[in-house]
Amino acid sequence: MTFPRFVPHLRDLVHNTDALISDIWGVVHNGVTSFPEACEALQTFRHNGGTVVMLTNSPRPTPAVIEQLRDLRVPDDCYDAIVTSGDLTRHDIAARPGEPLYAIGPDRDGPVFHGLDVTFAPLEDARYIVCTGLFDDEVETAEDYREILHAALTRKLPMICANPDIIVERGHKMIYCAGAVAELYRTLGGEVTFYGKPHAPAYERAFALVAEHRGQPVPRERMLAIGDSVRTDLAGANGAGLPCVFITRGIHAAEFAELQEIDAAATQRLFGDTKPPFALMRELRW
Structure with missing residues (x-):
């Protein structure tokens, strides 16, 4: 069995990736401050021709989420579109x-x-x-x-x-x-x-926006999901047929703090019956 491994840089994972479906809270900010390196990673991916759709379980509509992101100093050019539970x-x-x-x-x-x-x-x-x-x-x-x-x-x-x-x-x-x-x-x-992750309608809307921005549908194998929650981000990505890059600095930070690599026991303890992620990152960075 292959276990997920820690990868230091997003650039090592996106050679054949056209689009990212990224969580917001826990990936690009923590509700109080933004994470500059995460923002830079998304900006660089877009600058290199990729498409980023933010998929958030925020109960607010997109305009209110955009306002919140600006207040937290998340640049507008980190993403192409946003899908919210709201x-x-x-x-x-x-x-x-x-x-x-x-x-x-x-x-x-x-x-x-x-x-x-x-x-x-x-x-x-x-x-x-x-x-x-x-x-x-x-x-x-x-x-x-x-x-x-x-x-x-x-x-x-x-x-x-x-x-x-x-x-x-x-x-x-x-x-x-x-x-x-x-x-x-x-x-x-x-x-x-x-309404929201891990449920299918949220991903269907995200896929539609990716297709809209790229001018055609994108195969699932050419997209990556990014998130920090086993229950919503990882389970949702699995259900949508997307490989998931799991960010460990978020709500599961304490569980990953001392781990340097993942074996069978750790995989079972951390992810249970949920299919493990494609890769692990301590924090999102290019």
């Missing part, structure tokens, strides 16, 4: 005009609803739930929502999860995301629709 969520909400919904998430995720025919309602009057995150992710966990979720379950309310991530790194702190609340609701017996 974009995909908006399509679902738009298909339910005026239908009362109960929103779970912070005010900063408000752009996902902007311009749509939305009626916000208390839980007892809602017909469905949209979860973009936790109301206060600095202190809350999914368990803080158990009572709300039980009440929703008694009314059999379906939930739309606008961010399947369970946890992300913000600076040096791990915070819970919408996926943690949605997974708890699902385990309680609730109906949940997830």
